[in-house]
Amino acid sequence: xxxxxxxxxxxxxxxxxxxxxxxxxxxxxxxxxxxxxxxxxxxxxxxxxxxxxxxxxxxxxxxxxxxxxxxxxxxxxxxxxxxxxxxxxxxxxxxxxxxxxxxxxxxxxxxxxxxxxxxxxxxxxxxxxxxxxxxxxxxxxxxxxxxxxxxxxxxxxxxxxxxxxxxxxxxxxxxxxxxxxxxxxxxxxxxxxxxxxxxxxxxxxxxxxxxxxxxxxxxxxxxxxxxxxxxxxxxxxxxxxxxxxxxxxxxxxxxxxxxxxxxxxxxxxxxxxxxxxxxxxxxxxxxxxxxxxxxxxxxxxxxxxxxxxxxxxxxxxxxxxxxxxxxxxxxxxxxxxxxxxxxxxxxxxxxxxxxxxxxxxxxxxxxxxxxxxxxxxxxxxxxxxxxxxxxxxxxxxxxxxxxxxxxxxxxxxxxxxxxxxxxxxxxxxxxxxxxxxxxxxxxxxxxxxxxxxxxxxxxxxxxxxxxxxxxxxxxxxxxxxxxxxxxxxxxxxxxxxxxxxxxxxxxxxxxxxxxxxxxxxxxxxxxxxxxxxxxxxxxxxxxxxxxxxxxxxxxxxxxxxxxxxxxxxxxxxxxxxxxxxxxxxxxxxxxxxxxxxxxxxxxxxxx
Amino acid sequence: xxxxxxxxxxxxxxxxxxxxxxxxxxxxxxxxxxxxxxxxxxxxxxxxxxxxxxxxxxxxxxxxxxxxxxxxxxxxxx
Numbered sequence: 001x002x003x004x005x006x007x008x009x010x011x012x013x014x015x016x017x018x019x020x021x022x023x024x025x026x027x028x029x030x031x032x033x034x035x036x037x038x039x040x041x042x043x044x045x046x047x048x049x050x051x052x053x054x055x056x057x058x059x060x061x062x063x064x065x066x067x068x069x070x071x072x073x074x075x076x077x078x079x080x081x082x083x084x085x086x087x088x089x090x091x092x093x094x095x096x097x098x099x100x101x102x103x104x105x106x107x108x109x110x111x112x113x114x115x116x117x118x119x120x121x122x123x124x125x126x127x128x129x130x131x132x133x134x135x136x137x138x139x140x141x142x143x144x145x146x147x148x149x150x151x152x153x154x155x156x157x158x159x160x161x162x163x164x165x166x167x168x169x170x171x172x173x174x175x176x177x178x179x180x181x182x183x184x185x186x187x188x189x190x191x192x193x194x195x196x197x198x199x200x201x202x203x204x205x206x207x208x209x210x211x212x213x214x215x216x217x218x219x220x221x222x223x224x225x226x227x228x229x230x231x232x233x234x235x236x237x238x239x240x241x242x243x244x245x246x247x248x249x250x251x252x253x254x255x256x257x258x259x260x261x262x263x264x265x266x267x268x269x270x271x272x273x274x275x276x277x278x279x280x281x282x283x284x285x286x287x288x289x290x291x292x293x294x295x296x297x298x299x300x301x302x303x304x305x306x307x308x309x310x311x312x313x314x315x316x317x318x319x320x321x322x323x324x325x326x327x328x329x330x331x332x333x334x335x336x337x338x339x340x341x342x343x344x345x346x347x348x349x350x351x352x353x354x355x356x357x358x359x360x361x362x363x364x365x366x367x368x369x370x371x372x373x374x375x376x377x378x379x380x381x382x383x384x385x386x387x388x389x390x391x392x393x394x395x396x397x398x399x400x401x402x403x404x405x406x407x408x409x410x411x412x413x414x415x416x417x418x419x420x421x422x423x424x425x426x427x428x429x430x431x432x433x434x435x436x437x438x439x440x441x442x443x444x445x446x447x448x449x450x451x452x453x454x455x456x457x458x459x460x461x462x463x464x465x466x467x468x469x470x471x472x473x474x475x476x477x478x479x480x481x482x483x484x485x486x487x488x489x490x491x492x493x494x495x496x497x498x499x500x501x502x503x504x505x506x507x508x509x510x511x512x513x514x515x516x517x518x519x520x521x522x523x524x525x526x527x528x529x530x531x532x533x534x535x536x537x538x539x540x541x542x543x544x545x546x547x548x549x550x551x552x553x554x555x556x557x558x559x560x561x562x563x564x565x566x567x568x569x570x571x572x573x574x575x576x577x578x579x580x581x582x583x584x585x586x587x588x589x590x591x592x593x594x595x596x597x598x599x600x601x602x603x604x605x606x607x
Numbered sequence: 608x609x610x611x612x613x614x615x616x617x618x619x620x621x622x623x624x625x626x627x628x629x630x631x632x633x634x635x636x637x638x639x640x641x642x643x644x645x646x647x648x649x650x651x652x653x654x655x656x657x658x659x660x661x662x663x664x665x666x667x668x669x670x671x672x673x674x675x676x677x678x679x680x681x682x683x684x685x
Contacts, residue, residue: 493657508641511645511646513642518671521671522667584634586635586682587638587678588670
């Protein structure tokens with residue numbers, strides 16, 4: 001379908017170019033301008049990674065702050081699309097709430113109005129191409145520099161240069177049109193015209209994927225008197241609606257909250273658009289009344305349209321800023337997370353391409369998805385021990401759990417791996433590798449340990465799977481000695497899993513730091529004790545050789561589960577966003593310190 | 608907030624200045640304080656505990672905390 005649309009577009013444009021050089025000039029202007037926008041966005045991305053996300057986190061605590069943030073960043077970057085992408089990516093990562101995201105989108109709408117004023121007041125009144133040329137030359141010069149910041153600055157400069165050049169081409173094309181053909185003869189008046197041109201504006205924006213580019217096109221056409229003022233207003237309304245479709249399409253790969261934000265953007269602009277269509281005559285009167293106060297001449301329709309665009313977007317904010325909380329409630333009702341059935345295949349919850357845009361987002365998303373994978377593996381490890389995950393969190397005495405769960409619980413580990421682990425694990429590793437290739441070494445220092453934590457989680461699962469077969473057999477064995485040994489393995493792992501849950505859930509830093517060290521110590525102690533016990537059982541012939549081999553292997557698997565999960569807990573805890581992050585990392589005992597402690601305890605027990 | 612502190616905060620915000628050691632030491636100091644309190648409460652728990660296994664676990668925890676407090680003090684003295 002997409003390809004067919006592309007072929008039709010190419011054929012239509014080729015035919016139009018053969019018919020009229022002016023259409024070629026206008027289209028080239030649009031293309032150059034769009035390329036400029038892409039370059040501008042690329043440039044801001046170089047700065048966004050380290051800067052914008054920090055501001056976003058600090059300056060969006062309240063709705064009004066979010067609106068100001070959205071307005072300022074969109075004004076600076078001249079791209080509401082990029083700001084929306086940032087907001088969606090931060091919402092997906094859970095860094096900001098949906099209400100703050102809606103605030104940013106509302107602010108972004110105000111920010112776009114500055115672009116219309118710049119084009120109408122500056123771009124169409126002077127020979128803009130004169131400024132474009134040096135910008136392009138210096139921009140390209142900077143792009144070839146190795147410094148990331150200079151490169152980013154180069155992209156911004158070149159982006160502005162291309163945008164200016166695009167406007168110049170569009171202006172030239174429409175001016176030439178004026179001499180040969182009058183497009184206003186296709187103008188449609190009345191309510192029918194409003195609806196028709198709103199639709200054209202929306203479609204043009206969806207095709208160009210930029211409301212800014214649509215606005216430039218509308219303003220240049222209006223300045224060259226190729227469209228009527230009323231139709232230009234309708235096109236502007238359409239552009240504001242069309243831009244939300246782009247965001248909706250863009251959010252298809254985003255998380256549920258990302259989809260909610262795109263839905264909010266669509267609702268806000270479409271509803272304001274519908275209200276505005278009904279109020280166009282009143283708006284025209286208001287503009288006629290207020291334009292002279294701003295020094296806008298009566299026949300300067302480009303500036304009047306910029307004023308309309310401003311009124312439209314302020315109306316949008318006035319209508320929806322007081323309703324943000326209600327909107328959040330509505331969207332939470334519309335977009336409900338699907339509860340996963342036991343038999344269904346699980347998928348990633350946070351990872352999306354959008355999260356790859358910024359360092360901080362990528363790290364947080366990776367961390368959250370790792371916790372998701374851990375939760376699934378935690379579930380299956382408990383089942384592998386023939387207990388339920390609720391037993392771990394229940395607070396029930398471990399001895400009581402062992403007593404109650406004294407029958408083997410059969411579960412297909414391979415099927416579970418296929419449905420709940422494989423895809424998520426693959427996507428996490430893929431995401432981490434892509435992020436590693438994209439971000440700085442500093443960011444990689446945080447990403448690599450989280451990626452490795454995932455490998456450890458899956459290693460723990462594999463060990464659990466290997467252990468399960470004997471576990472099922474021996475916890476119902478008639479040989480009390482082997483049964484006791486397997487229950488000992490269960491007891492130890494239940495304790496470890498319980499401590500891990502405590503680490504993830506506690507708000508007390510000192511408890512977490514203590515438990516993390518304890519996890520490592522217990523894993524070591526258990527390994528030593530289990531080997532001693534095994535030696536005794538073999539020497540006293542209390543278990544058969546086959547049992548001894550199984551027990552030996554499964555003790556190793558239990559140690560693998562224990563030690564791998566201890567490392568996972570360590571990594572996830574350290575990389576959790578916290579003011580005490582530095583301190584907590586420094587005080588957790590390392591391998592050598594734990595070894596020293598176990599050796600001391602061992603010596604004491606021998607003595 | 609003093610001028611230099613303000614500049615270093617802005618520097619940190621813009622990612623052009625590394626986070627200073629002071630913030631790390633402050634975090635360690637706070638954590639050490641909490642760990643000391645935890646050690647006291649664990650010692651009280653140990654005195655009241657009669658179960659051998661649980662007493663062993665408490666003893667281990669106290670030993671770990673002791674080592675962590677020592678680690679923290681070493682960092683603070685650096």
